[in-house]
Amino acid sequence: MKDVAQHAGVSTATVSRVLNGHAAPTPETRERVLAAIEELGYRRNALARSLRTTSTQTLGLVISDLLNPFFAEIARAVEDEARSQGYCVVIGNADENTEQEATYVRTLLDRRVDGLLLCPATDDPGLVREVSAGGVPLVLLDRTVRGATCPVVRADGSEALTALARRLVGAGHTRIGVIAGPPNTSTGRERTDVLTGSLGGLAQVVHGDFRQGSGSQAAARLLDDGVTALIAMDNLMGLGALGEIRARALQIPHDIAFAVFDDQPWFPLLDPPITVIAQPTVEMGRAAARSLLALIDGRQPDDVRLTAKLVLRGSLGEAEL
Amino acid sequence: MKDVAQHAGVSTATVSRVLNGHAAPTPETRERVLAAIEELGYRRNALARSLRTTSTQTLGLVISDLLNPFFAEIARAVEDEARSQGYCVVIGNADENTEQEATYVRTLLDRRVDGLLLCPATDDPGLVREVSAGGVPLVLLDRTVRGATCPVVRADGSEALTALARRLVGAGHTRIGVIAGPPNTSTGRERTDVLTGSLGGLAQVVHGDFRQGSGSQAAARLLDDGVTALIAMDNLMGLGALGEIRARALQIPHDIAFAVFDDQPWFPLLDPPITVIAQPTVEMGRAAARSLLALIDGRQPDDVRLTAKLVLRGSLGEAEL
DNA sequence: AGGCCGTAGTTAATCGATTACACATGGATG
DNA sequence: CATCCATGTGTAATCGATTAACTACGGCCT
Numbered sequence: 001m002k003d004v005a006q007h008a009g010v011s012t013a014t015v016s017r018v019l020n021g022h023a024a025p026t027p028e029t030r031e032r033v034l035a036a037i038e039e040l041g042y043r044r045n046a047l048a049r050s051l052r053t054t055s056t057q058t059l060g061l062v063i064s065d066l067l068n069p070f071f072a073e074i075a076r077a078v079e080d081e082a083r084s085q086g087y088c089v090v091i092g093n094a095d096e097n098t099e100q101e102a103t104y105v106r107t108l109l110d111r112r113v114d115g116l117l118l119c120p121a122t123d124d125p126g127l128v129r130e131v132s133a134g135g136v137p138l139v140l141l142d143r144t145v146r147g148a149t150c151p152v153v154r155a156d157g158s159e160a161l162t163a164l165a166r167r168l169v170g171a172g173h174t175r176i177g178v179i180a181g182p183p184n185t186s187t188g189r190e191r192t193d194v195l196t197g198s199l200g201g202l203a204q205v206v207h208g209d210f211r212q213g214s215g216s217q218a219a220a221r222l223l224d225d226g227v228t229a230l231i232a233m234d235n236l237m238g239l240g241a242l243g244e245i246r247a248r249a250l251q252i253p254h255d256i257a258f259a260v261f262d263d264q265p266w267f268p269l270l271d272p273p274i275t276v277i278a279q280p281t282v283e284m285g286r287a288a289a290r291s292l293l294a295l296i297d298g299r300q301p302d303d304v305r306l307t308a309k310l311v312l313r314g315s316l317g318e319a320e321l
Numbered sequence: 322m323k324d325v326a327q328h329a330g331v332s333t334a335t336v337s338r339v340l341n342g343h344a345a346p347t348p349e350t351r352e353r354v355l356a357a358i359e360e361l362g363y364r365r366n367a368l369a370r371s372l373r374t375t376s377t378q379t380l381g382l383v384i385s386d387l388l389n390p391f392f393a394e395i396a397r398a399v400e401d402e403a404r405s406q407g408y409c410v411v412i413g414n415a416d417e418n419t420e421q422e423a424t425y426v427r428t429l430l431d432r433r434v435d436g437l438l439l440c441p442a443t444d445d446p447g448l449v450r451e452v453s454a455g456g457v458p459l460v461l462l463d464r465t466v467r468g469a470t471c472p473v474v475r476a477d478g479s480e481a482l483t484a485l486a487r488r489l490v491g492a493g494h495t496r497i498g499v500i501a502g503p504p505n506t507s508t509g510r511e512r513t514d515v516l517t518g519s520l521g522g523l524a525q526v527v528h529g530d531f532r533q534g535s536g537s538q539a540a541a542r543l544l545d546d547g548v549t550a551l552i553a554m555d556n557l558m559g560l561g562a563l564g565e566i567r568a569r570a571l572q573i574p575h576d577i578a579f580a581v582f583d584d585q586p587w588f589p590l591l592d593p594p595i596t597v598i599a600q601p602t603v604e605m606g607r608a609a610a611r612s613l614l615a616l617i618d619g620r621q622p623d624d625v626r627l628t629a630k631l632v633l634r635g636s637l638g639e640a641e642l
Numbered sequence: 643a644g645g646c647c648g649t650a651g652t653t654a655a656t657c658g659a660t661t662a663c664a665c666a667t668g669g670a671t672g
Numbered sequence: 673c674a675t676c677c678a679t680g681t682g683t684a685a686t687c688g689a690t691t692a693a694c695t696a697c698g699g700c701c702t
Contacts, residue, residue: 010651011653017691029651044688045431046433048372050689051656067397072390112367112368239586239587323658335682337661338661338681346680365658369657373660
């Protein structure tokens with residue numbers, strides 16, 4: 001910057017003013033400065049700027065698993081919204097691992113992100129407290145924690161799940177396998193509670209960890225137990241379950257009715273296409289980013305609760321008639 | 322930091338020494354400092370540190386499309402490797418868009434990443450030159466640009482593609498539809514050249530843009546033209562093509578032979594399972610991160626060329642006998 | 643003419659770290 | 673006993689920006 005100033009025959013203060021679009025500089029000086037910048041190929045050091053202004057124009061996003069397309073879509077949406085407001089997003093991948101999650105959150109705080117979006121790996125409020133204590137704006141996304149005091153953005157699947165339950169019961173299923181998420185995550189617990197609640201005593205629950213492997217194992221257990229319907233509580237466990245179903249050469253829906261929480265572009269391509277509960281991922285991501293930016297802005301955004309929708313495609317068989 | 326120093330009755334220099342594990346401080350002073358840090362909940366400002374040391378311990382990764390699982394896997398691998406060496410990764414999503422790509426690259430440079438991994442959207446060397454001119458370590462990943470002078474990490478599909486071509490020809494296919502990537506990307510061009518080359522005059526090529534929509538459109542065109550085999554040059558276009566095939570109620574492999582470049586976890590679940598050319602995504606990501614770290618370290622890593630493998634699963638029909 | 647004001651630009655303090663250099667202390671050496 | 677060195681710590685310059693406070697200049701009013 002000193003070089004630019006010298007080159008243009010002004011002081012660094014003037015260069016800074018030009019760069020920040022302040023009122024002061026004459027159009028003529030402005031020109032000279034811009035020319036010097038151009039000529040020297042100068043780019044301002046964002047680190048120094050941030051140090052001085054205590055604003056990085058950066059949001060942190062810590063998600064549970066980058067390989068899960070659900071989170072990838074969310075990340076994408078967050079990024080879009082943030083960029084449109086001049087913010088940049090740093091993504092941290094916690095891998096459904098509490099320790100890695102904490103490490104990432106701390107790294108992001110150390111780098112002074114202006115705000116943090118977190119999809120907590122568990123419902124333990126420890127980490128959230130730590131962030132709040134540091135006074136950094138925080139919004140929870142998809143999942144919440146016990147006694148959360150910050151804004152939360154999530155999808156509500158209750159309606160869709162009860163509708164699904166009603167159909168299964170109506171079609172005469174009496175042994176319904178539920179591949180549930182981890183009970184120490186809000187989404188894992190809530191979805192399962194709603195579904196088993198509406199199924200009365202017909203549900204058989206096995207807990208997985210929101211990953212493919214646990215999906216196949218859970219499916220194997222439940223199929224051994226003789227269930228006639230299988231519901232996976234997220235797309236990765238659904239993928240695992242489908243693998244197990246295929247390995248046993250079972251026909252959907254004839255041998256087994258099947259549905260998944262989370263939609264994926266390839267679900268309609270299966271035969272039959274898979275019935276799902278679709279979450280509005282893009283809207284979730286955008287809403288979360290907006291809430292966080294509002295918070296950074298000093299406003300106090302409300303919680304956002306979007307609704308997930310049951311999409312019937314055929315994998316439930318007669319339950320869809 | 323001043324507070325910590327005061328609290329421990331030492332100078333900031335000593336605090337800094339403790340923090341950086343320098344030899345100097347007495348075990349006893351060290352203890353006092355650590356206690357003060359603990360008590361005050363002090364966390365050091367990474368911005369200030371980076372400003373002074375001119376090292377951010379951060380790698381930039383600009384990928385073409387976060388929603389493409391191929392890139393998501395790569396990102397994941399890069400991140401793993403980087404973290405294991407104490408580096409953090411900032412991901413930028415270019416969305417197969419040159420302008421957004423340039424914006425992201427510049428943002429990352431402004432934030433003084435220690436090195437940059439780039440999956441270039443086109444083979445235009447402009448942006449690469451700009452980065453090199455700035456003296457920032459750069460490694461290209463998956464794709465290269467014309468006249469690249471920096472290390473490149475990619476997968477070589479030539480062998481797999483010729484093997485695939487041989488099988489198609491051997492099975493008697495005479496009209497083979499190729500859903501190609503954009504000709505201004507190295508992967509788009511090279512894959513297509515190899516395949517059409519080994520197919521003699523039997524190939525019919527339609528160019529897509531590595532996204533789902535273009536895959537369905539290209540498939541529609543080619544199917545209208547009466548091809549008996551369809552090869553998609555990446556997984557998203559493959560997804561689109563499958564949609565079109567399904568919409569027309571065509572049977573694979575009876576009505577149409579089908580294969581895709583890129584593997585995906587759900588390909589084995591289709592009926593029949595889809596034959597693919599699988600790229601070693603994880604190894605690519607790790608290798609790229611390693612190369613970049615070597616470059617940052619002042620070493621001069623070689624280009625890395627891994628091989629993609631043909632995985633036969635049944636969607637080619639008799640071509641697989 | 644003298645006082646006042648607005649404008650364009652400069653000087654220098656500051657953000658929070660790192661680190662070269664200076665300094666003090668104490669034990670070993672000639 | 674003076675000298676020297678090793679060791680642990682403090683002082684202050686520095687990284688590259690922003691910005692409050694100040695100066696210089698010219699015109700306007702009375």
